[in-house]
Amino acid sequence: DKLPALMSKNIIIAHAADGADMLRKHRMPKEIIDIAEQHHGTTLLKFFYHKAKQNGHDVKEEDFRYPGPKPQTKESAVIGIADSVEAAVRSMAHPTHEQIESLVRNIISDRLQDGQFSDCDITLKELNTVTETLCETLKGIFHSRIEYPEMNKQKVKQA
Structure with missing residues (x-):
């Protein structure tokens, strides 16, 4: 920045x-x-x-x-998508499931409209599978966690 x-x-x-x-x-x-x-x-x-x-x-x-x-293989396309969506979600403060899903869909849609998959043989069905898989994975990684009472006590003692 x-x-x-x-x-x-x-x-x-x-x-x-x-x-x-x-x-x-x-x-x-x-x-x-x-x-x-x-x-x-x-x-x-x-x-x-x-x-x-x-x-x-x-x-x-x-x-x-x-x-x-542009990606010449499905693997290259999927890795590019995964790299971009992970970085984009990581930049968000507290992403909700809805925000994650919207972001993943928008990134893939933008790439599709921009012709980024025109040199590889990835199908819309496969892109949908990538979307669903990335959404579930990112929701699991970035879900909010509760802070356990023991952790609060340790923080107070350290202060």
Whole structure:
């Protein structure tokens, strides 16, 4: 949040290529390297694009897109979706089940409308399964927990 939008987008966009370079260095299989390069496709970093525009910068949408390529396999598409939705949910203070479900559906819908799955053979049925699975998983991870009385006592003693 403290970095300028242009610098933030450069750091974020670089992670796909940097990850692929690290995988190459460690002689990982080509299929894994391909996933690292493809998992974000040519998606737009919307937050930073809009932030740059709001700050008065004359920016082009393509400058805020990952360089691609778009996912070539179902696996690459699913990993890209999972990466994006996990990061988005993690950025929320106290996500409700409804907010999680809405976010997952919106991210997948945006990618579908943006043509991000046009180079892989993932079906709508499979995308629906991914949606349901990610929603259930994220709801389990981010559900609210009660604080147990023993924990409260320990906090008081430590203070």
